[in-house]
Amino acid sequence: MALAAAHAAFRVRSSEGLRYKVTVSLPLGYDRPEEAGLRYPVVLALDAEPYLFPLLATAARTNHFFKRSSWYPSSLIPLIDSKYRTSKGDRALVGKSFGGSAVLHAMLDQECSPLFSHYLLGSPSISWDDRAFFRLEEESHKSRRPLSAAVYYAVGGREPSQPGSARDFERVLCSRGYPDLSITVDVVEGEDHGSLSYPFVCRGLNWLAASLARSRA
Numbered sequence: 001m002a003l004a005a006a007h008a009a010f011r012v013r014s015s016e017g018l019r020y021k022v023t024v025s026l027p028l029g030y031d032r033p034e035e036a037g038l039r040y041p042v043v044l045a046l047d048a049e050p051y052l053f054p055l056l057a058t059a060a061r062t063n064h065f066f067k068r069s070s071w072y073p074s075s076l077i078p079l080i081d082s083k084y085r086t087s088k089g090d091r092a093l094v095g096k097s098f099g100g101s102a103v104l105h106a107m108l109d110q111e112c113s114p115l116f117s118h119y120l121l122g123s124p125s126i127s128w129d130d131r132a133f134f135r136l137e138e139e140s141h142k143s144r145r146p147l148s149a150a151v152y153y154a155v156g157g158r159e160p161s162q163p164g165s166a167r168d169f170e171r172v173l174c175s176r177g178y179p180d181l182s183i184t185v186d187v188v189e190g191e192d193h194g195s196l197s198y199p200f201v202c203r204g205l206n207w208l209a210a211s212l213a214r215s216r217a
Contacts, residue, residue, distance in 0.1 A: 007026040009022070012076060012079060020076070027040065036085075039085045040085060041091070042084075042087070043091075043094055043208070044092070077115060090118075092117065092208055093106055093107075093118070093119055096196070097124070097125070099122075101125045101133070103120065104126065106119075107119050107147065107149070110143065113147060113149070117150065118152070118208055118211060120151075120204045120207075121151070121152070122155075122197070123154065123155050123156060123196055127161055131165075134168075137172060148181060151181070151184065152203075152207045153166050153169075154185075154187075154200045158190065166185045166187070170185050
């Protein structure tokens with residue numbers, strides 16, 4: 001769906017005093033009177049990546065996400081939901097590289113994970129710090145609620161160790177037996193970490209559109 005120009009750009013201060021820039025783009029026709037009853041999925045893209053979908057809220061400064069992930073449920077999501085006609089059951093969190101690591105962190109976070117129905121990860125640093133995310137999953141899976149989401153995980157076929165790590169993490173999550181978790185690992189042949197960006201956006205948003213359509217069928 002084609003988007004209009006950015007509807008708004010503003011800054012939000014978290015309870016810890018950090019300031020975040022948020023840019024929101026809306027679909028063409030959002031303000032038409034005949035569309036007033038429609039509600040839209042929300043896609044939150046980290047670090048201002050140019051992801052285009054019905055309702056886009058981009059939150060920058062991913063480097064603060066890991067310690068300040070409570071900002072999403074306490075500040076950003078209530079603000080977006082209060083300002084726009086959102087479909088609260090259709091939220092996606094999207095990020096690539098370090099942004100993808102922040103998405104993965106949110107997925108494993110007790111407070112954040114229930115907020116999103118879809119997670120899109122592009123080549124996250126899952127093997128960072130001797131596979132720290134595997135340790136985080138192991139440490140948190142007994143205390144957090146079962147994951148209930150659809151996950152798209154893309155890596156480049158030419159990225160060292162990434163395809164194997166993605167499959168390993170998929171196996172770990174599948175071993176938990178979560179009934180409402182689905183995982184799609186997409187190894188994009190011929191792409192490295194840098195060149196994966198556009199295939200990740202195109203494939204990921206096509207996957208997201210199909211997943212949302214199935215959930216509404």
